[in-house]
Amino acid sequence: MTQALRLHRAFERIWGTPRGWRGTLSTVNHSTLGVRLMVTAFAFFLIGGVLAMLIRAQLATPGSAFAGPDIYNQLFTMHGSIMMFLFAIPMFEGFAIYMLPKMLGARDLAFPRMTAYGWWCYLFGGSLLLIAMVLGVAPDAGWFMYTPLSSKPYSPGINSDFWLLGITFVEISAIVTAVDIVVSILKLRAPGMSLDRMPLFAWYMLVTAMMMLIGFPPLILGSILLELERAFGWPFFDAERGGDSLLWQHLFWLFGHPEVYIIFLPAAGVVSTILPVMARTRILGYGWIVGAILALGFLSFGLWVHHMFTVGIPHMALAFFSAASTLVAIPTGVQIFAWLGTLWAGRPQMKLPMLYLVGFFVTFVMGGLTGVMVAVVPFDWQAHDTAFVTAHLHYVLFGGFVFPMLAATYYWLGHVTGRQYSYTLGKAAFWLIFIGFHLTFFLMHIVGLLGQPRRIDTYPADIGWTGYNLLSSVGGFVTAIGFGLFVIDLLLQFFHAPRTRRNPWGAGTLEWAMMLPPPSYNIASLPQVDDREPLEAAPDLALSLARGEGYLAEPRNNWRETLAVETASGRIDHIVVLPGNTLLPLWTALVTGAFFVLMLLGLYAWAPVPLIGVAALGWRWAWVQGGKQPFGKLPIGFGDEACVHAEVQGSPGWWGNVFFLSANGTFFGSLLFGYAFLWTIAPNWPPPELLTPSVPILAIGVAGAAVAALFGRRVRALKGPVAGLAALFVALIATVWLLAPSPTSHAYGAVLAVLLGYGALHVALAILIGMFVVRRRGAGYVAATLGAEPRIARLWIDYALATGATALIGAHMPALLA
Template sequence: MTMAHTGPEFSSSRDEHRVDGPTATDTTRRLLARTWDDPPGIVGMLAAVNHKTIARRFVVTTFAFFALAGMLALAMRLQLARPGLHLVGPDLYDTLFTMHGTTMMFLFGVPVMQAVAIYLIPLMVGARSIAFPRMNAYAYWVFLFGGLTLYVAFVLGAGPRAGWFSYVPLAGPDYATGKGTDIWAQMITFTELSSLLEAIVLITTILKMRAPGMSLNRIPLFAWATLVTQFMVIFAMPAVMLASTALILDRLVSTQFFNPSLGGDVLLWQHLFWFFGHPEVYLIFIPALGFISSILPTFARRPIFGYTAIVLALIATAFLAFGLWVHHMFATSVPQLGKSFFTAASVMIALPSGLQIYCWIATLVTGRLNLKTPLLFVLAFFFILVLGGMTGVMLGSVSLDLQLHDTYFVVAHLHYVLIGGAVFPLFAAVHYWFPKVTGRMLDERLGRWQFWLFFIGFNVAFFPMHWLGLHGMPRRVWTYPASMGWSAMNLISTVGAWTIAASVLLFVFNVWRSLRHGPSAGPNPWGAGTLEWAAPSPPPPHNFDALPVVHGRDPLWDPPTHPAHVSGLAADAREVLLTTVLDARPDLRSLFPTPSIWPFVSAVATTVLFIGSIFTPWAVVWGSVPVVIALTAWFWPTRRHHAQAMALERKP
């Protein structure tokens, strides 16, 4: 493999289909697009493996679940707007809050962050594709079928009612009758399998597919945040998969993992669940920090301050996140000395976040601000994150947590951290990268209206919940008497929730209008410095006509340096460049798989196995047969692929 900055050269035999310079002829560009594009038609849609196609589907699907979760929240807020209302009954209310929390945590929070990474990471690191593209497609289908399973059950009246955390024994066979909890447990298996596969895909892409010269101390901070998050996924997700499997075994085949009378332990569920559950907050939060670190330099018009400090803070946050789970269990019989250590860890984790805020403020203060909608969402994130972090430190104290546990104070803190710490940066990211994905700009005026409605609505909805919690209103109650004095704050909170809904509707209208009539964006409308802005907007199927060579942290802001591009990759085959982990030196050329229907078929077979196992254990045995057949067909080598591989091996 050679690197060159000279013009394209197309010569004899197979060399006529190589890309050897910073630009390509129209013929070669069309050949690259045809090679890397997904096939047309219904079958082609099901066989698609292009990372941008899968990412767009992921984003649209997760935002659809976000909208459904919002509707469930509005129904709950209407029920609580006034005392003594009976818009919904207690059983339906239990189902609503279970579905809302489950959707936001498992079907939106983590998947949407991975979806954005699936689209951006190959562009940011200068790659033609994402690693394991068929696995990436399979992960999407598994995620989609898992979410649909949950909502079909809800529509049919079999939704879960034990909370998004499904505490035993309330979620056990003695109390949670019906199939709702079983469906919830299998939905966990669906979504966590998808997340684990995406983690492998993203880690491999970042470590082995970076552009030459993009050493670890040059990769974008969003890529660092993604890398840290995906390693957390690999360590955190198995805990909840193990817990949900033990729960469904207790319910279906009468094991006794959580039955104290027969040697089980109900606290075992809480330990397993929260060992995943608290890191999950950071699985949502850390990618949002990566958004901030990518957006701020562009609108401050200067490189990020404290690059190394931010990277170390991300890593420290990941390590500390696994030492906090017991602060969700301070009301249990955990030994007091143990609780004190988790209190200290709960306070300590604020330090790396504070360090990042310091670096961001230093970047803003020393830059020349361009106050656009993405930056407005970022500035609001600072305000809301600090409030959420302060209440988090308060709840990390054993003595205060015992008073506030399971009150609306905890609900307020949770939403300030998750919506304030993730959804505000996510909207900033959508406004920032929308022109890259679509080639069109979102309307700035509508964006500002959306921001102010969302910011005001959020604080009106959730700040009163602190007061409600301090005045004793427990969470997960479906109604309350007027004599408790909670009426006014609940009504204000409901008004805030509807204001948030108006903001989201305005955002949807802005997206729809901009897709049809928005102004053309061009390759780099913000004047950003990272590599994804070097590709056209929207990017072609192959991302780059010629793979770039990187010489600094902000390639588009750095002065031109030679060599600038990679040469020697074939244009008529899905050939990619693999680089070394530390220094991103050219290492190997690899032939990537073509689109295939078998990941979709494998996902369907997996879905049949998982759903069947809810009703009979024999489904695990017989359902494995079609899964094995589909996976065998998936990995069975074709003659065409073998011929291409042999031809590329003979190439110098």
């Protein structure tokens, strides 16, 4: 038996997925979960495409009775929701989950069980929307859910509730996946892979995931507030009771415009990875591209009012957001010129992935130019809410995401299947998709300039739009035929294509340094990376790694081991022992889903029960990790030694909690923004008769926070902070119970209830986490003894102190200032 075969069998026994239904449900392997996510996202894409064809069939001729207004509203709402929330974001998440550990030279992501939990949440949340469509009660207020149209008086059915609860469920998946991606990129890389040696795709995904942590919480907050208004009558968006419908638009577009770049950046990462291989040279301007990625991520958060130019924004704000919307084209242009320079410097070969990249260049540049047009306020006033904007959106998103992902499919499909591309249907599919797309949406620019509004189900015959709409519909069906050929081509490759050789494209990145399809553990030993393209610098690297000539080459203790490195330098930091297969993610997702289903059915009294179940499963989830025996430094290869993650300070768990609390802080900041917005914009806000200050309750809460901060300076001192947090919790609940006005009478009372409830919830969580660590320490677990878990608890205690005290002071401030 050769050394490579011996290692393969030994690692498969540890990392492999057991056969049978239990193994299928319990697997936490990133390759399996990534493929599942991509396949499911593509299935949703096909469903969304069918809905698009139904829309085009309705608009092909004037006065069409193909679908009535109610059904048509459901069609365009579900089409937009599926494409934005159930296809685009999950597709690149699945691709990142599958590909990132392989590119980074790791054996899995940092939190495999969180990866599995995110997958199940996505599947269940998306299924809720499909069930609504099958039952004929699909969301019908638009994928943007503008209030007051989506409020109870104008959408009295359950349709909008399916959107609000289903999308929020899906967003949980997005948040946990983003945390997983950020920590994996920053910590779980091959030794020697410093930040300036990372593949560009990892840079793109790092910025994208951090944007998700900042951009998604405002939408989650807005969905929660709107569902509270619909379910309990809390008037956050009701102008007659102190709310403002524009608050929804601000919260939605705080998410909505960064999301355009959240979708574009991973696709751009695909372009930056494939293009140099097709050009047979290295990427031009690596540092400039990284700078452009960072600039684009930063600038994208200053554009949300770009979508609100017509709602009555002050002229100074219009000028600022118009300038910012134009400025964001600069980092995009830097990337495009770097790609063109790479093609110019290399020897491009027009293989199938390159053909789709050409389609990307043409389509995305056209979409970018129309984007600069709608960034100009006078033009936007004319084109707003017309088919011109719909066309621009599709040019940017379809051109900027779908074409690169089609290129990625043909480039990396052999990596997943182990088979080489050998059919020619892909070229025919490209030309049908490319021609059909431009025929559909280029004409929509014209008919939009002729005045056709968005989201109409019919139009008069004598208005001059008929020819354009008929040709657009023909183009849509041509595009659909192209995707049909694409699906047939994929099936042929899966089942009939010959086996491929390792690294068929001659690429230099690490994902090609393994067997195809890759084993469950990726690589038998981890490489030392000294170049941005390790396979180009060391052509024999793949074989040496398979023979165990790298780090962590010998399995031990049945552990799933990989290495963590220092963030900037890439020097070895510690060993990460990853958890194995378990049903906990599935059960946790099911219990989480039970909460959303009970809310959907109006069984509000029972809804807290699943939340208690989630807390219990979370306790169990954390309790089964770690051990009671310290190991000290262990050999890892080449004479080096390292400790396991439970015995070091900056473990992946600590980093994961840092970034999760960052997203949580964005949620809280959005809540404070909503509070300040209503205080500033809504008239007579808050009403003087509703102000009831209480200095004693405020003093109790502030004193409790001070005690918790004072006694919690040492990481291991947890009993003192827990007592102080208890006093703060009592003050928060007393303020809600005794002082806050009824949340149904005025938006002021509703905002106070949410603000104080948020603070009380996180104080309670911090108390629970502190008690958990105290119990773990008493049970003798190493992580609790050496400080890894107390440091995580300290993070939550500090966060609860900050947010709880801020909520308490913020709730009392109007009364104290009056």
